[in-house]
Amino acid sequence: MGANPRQMSIGMNILGLGGHSSAWRYGEVDPLSYLDIGYYQNIARISERGTLDAIFLADGPALAGDPGGGPSGRLEPTLVLTAIALATERIGVIATASTSYNDPYNLARRLGSLDHLSGGRAAWNIVTTAGDAAARNFGLTGAPVHDDRYGRAEEFVDIAVKLWDSWEDDAIIADRARGVFADRAKVHTIDHEGAHFAVRGPLNIPRSPQGRPVLVQAGSSEHGKALAARRADAVFTAQTTLEDGQAFYAEMKARAAAFGRDPDSLKIMPGLSTVIGSTEAEALARQAELDEIQGIEAQLGQVAQRLQLDRKHLKLDEELPWHLIGDALRVENGSRGFFDAQINLARRERLTVRQLAGRIRSGHRLVAGSPEQIADTLEEWFVNGAADGFNLMPDMFPSGAQVFVDHVVPILRRRGLFRTEYTGPTLRDHLGLQRPASQYAAVPHAVAA
Numbered sequence: 001m002g003a004n005p006r007q008m009s010i011g012m013n014i015l016g017l018g019g020h021s022s023a024w025r026y027g028e029v030d031p032l033s034y035l036d037i038g039y040y041q042n043i044a045r046i047s048e049r050g051t052l053d054a055i056f057l058a059d060g061p062a063l064a065g066d067p068g069g070g071p072s073g074r075l076e077p078t079l080v081l082t083a084i085a086l087a088t089e090r091i092g093v094i095a096t097a098s099t100s101y102n103d104p105y106n107l108a109r110r111l112g113s114l115d116h117l118s119g120g121r122a123a124w125n126i127v128t129t130a131g132d133a134a135a136r137n138f139g140l141t142g143a144p145v146h147d148d149r150y151g152r153a154e155e156f157v158d159i160a161v162k163l164w165d166s167w168e169d170d171a172i173i174a175d176r177a178r179g180v181f182a183d184r185a186k187v188h189t190i191d192h193e194g195a196h197f198a199v200r201g202p203l204n205i206p207r208s209p210q211g212r213p214v215l216v217q218a219g220s221s222e223h224g225k226a227l228a229a230r231r232a233d234a235v236f237t238a239q240t241t242l243e244d245g246q247a248f249y250a251e252m253k254a255r256a257a258a259f260g261r262d263p264d265s266l267k268i269m270p271g272l273s274t275v276i277g278s279t280e281a282e283a284l285a286r287q288a289e290l291d292e293i294q295g296i297e298a299q300l301g302q303v304a305q306r307l308q309l310d311r312k313h314l315k316l317d318e319e320l321p322w323h324l325i326g327d328a329l330r331v332e333n334g335s336r337g338f339f340d341a342q343i344n345l346a347r348r349e350r351l352t353v354r355q356l357a358g359r360i361r362s363g364h365r366l367v368a369g370s371p372e373q374i375a376d377t378l379e380e381w382f383v384n385g386a387a388d389g390f391n392l393m394p395d396m397f398p399s400g401a402q403v404f405v406d407h408v409v410p411i412l413r414r415r416g417l418f419r420t421e422y423t424g425p426t427l428r429d430h431l432g433l434q435r436p437a438s439q440y441a442a443v444p445h446a447v448a449a
């Protein structure tokens with residue numbers, strides 16, 4: 001019997017009412033659905049019916065964008081994902097949370113609790129949060145500089161892992177007769193003293209069913225890649241061309257190996273924005289209708305924001321103002337990952353601003369096509385060393401998730417590229433990741449009574 005064929009992982013990224021910023025105007029759901037837990041639970045049930053790996057929620061502790069232009073706020077992810085976990089049985093739940101605007105003990109506790117409540121299906125998408133809007137909600141005048149954000153993030157993640165490990169797997173005894181609930185020698189203080197934090201521990205909940213929540217990292221700068229290579233189980237990334245995807249994939253696998261890790265223990269999951277029709281023509285018509293509703297001005301505003309350019313410098317049918325696009329310093333306040341992905345695409349293909357706006361949606365590669373064409377592009381990246389899986393951003397919910405599950409998943413299954421059923425209860429099972437042991441196992445160091 002040969003080894004199980006390599007199969008892709010697929011996440012469903014519920015971005016508001018859809019990846020297209022005008023989804024709310026299309027009328028498929030009430031514009032306030034992004035505040036209705038039933039809306040999220042419905043998409044999660046559809047995605048679980050398609051045996052997807054996880055529901056993913058992006059996040060930032062600030063109102064993202066113009067409140068007048070559309071539903072730009074977000075409910076707090078761990079609360080939404082708890083309700084999703086209780087409405088589903090297998091699908092994973094990935095919560096984005098910032099290392100810049102949280103503290104390690106409370107966040108480790110919140111995510112550890114989600115992992116317990118979901119039966120081992122939780123993950124943390126680690127971000128450092130670019131932009132001044134969030135900073136100003138926490139007493140700062142602007143975002144901490146990129147290097148400092150990541151210095152804090154590295155220490156933050158190490159503390160969270162120590163806290164999740166602070167109860168060994170066999171710490172719980174629960175012997176009613178003898179009145180012994182846990183083995184004190186297997187519940188450890190972590191005694192962390194670092195540049196940014198001092199945390200004694202232990203965590204006030206035992207180790208979770210999958211050992212620890214899965215760690216996802218989103219951010220493709222040098223610092224982002226270094227953190228992912230050392231610590232992450234998966235990387236959510238934003239490459240827009242197969243070549244860039246292959247280069248990033250090879251680099252990340254090599255970086256993980258350089259930390260002594262099995263390269264397969266780090267899953268590379270590029271984002272993909274989709275518009276799916278029964279034919280390519282139908283998909284393109286749907287995209288054109290949404291773009292028409294949105295208007296080119298709003299699309300240009302998104303390009304300008306991601307490239308940290310003033311809108312007035314963008315000329316619709318000309319190339320980007322290359323003389324204004326500097327080097328890494330320009331993304332001090334943005335995301336290097338998104339910046340590079342768009343610049344590389346525009347430069348390589350000499351795209352006009354209008355063409356670039358039509359190729360990118362929610363910061364990611366946009367493909368509009370039939371179910372076969374969507375399956376083809378997923379297969380192309382998966383078999384050609386550019387992805388272990390994908391984080392999907394359909395143009396609109398719930399129809400965008402429904403059509404993927406009903407028409408693309410069956411094709412992927414027929415091609416042997418995707419599971420037909422869940423083979424285990426935890427998110428680590430879905431992603432093919434090992435269950436990590438506690439770093440304190442067999443360490444003679446008991447918590448002070």
Ligand SMILES: Cc1cc2nc3c(=O)[nH]c(=O)nc-3n(C[C@H](O)[C@H](O)[C@H](O)COP(=O)(O)O)c2cc1C
Nearest residue numbers: 058059127128129130218219220221224335336337
């Ligand atoms: C694919 C991808 C997804 C991201 N999602 C978020 C998010 O949900 N919230 C957030 O604050 N930052 C998000 N970011 C930005 C970074 O995680 C983070 O804010 C960081 O400052 C910039 O990352 P980078 O410069 O390493 O790319 C994302 C970045 C990438 C590449």
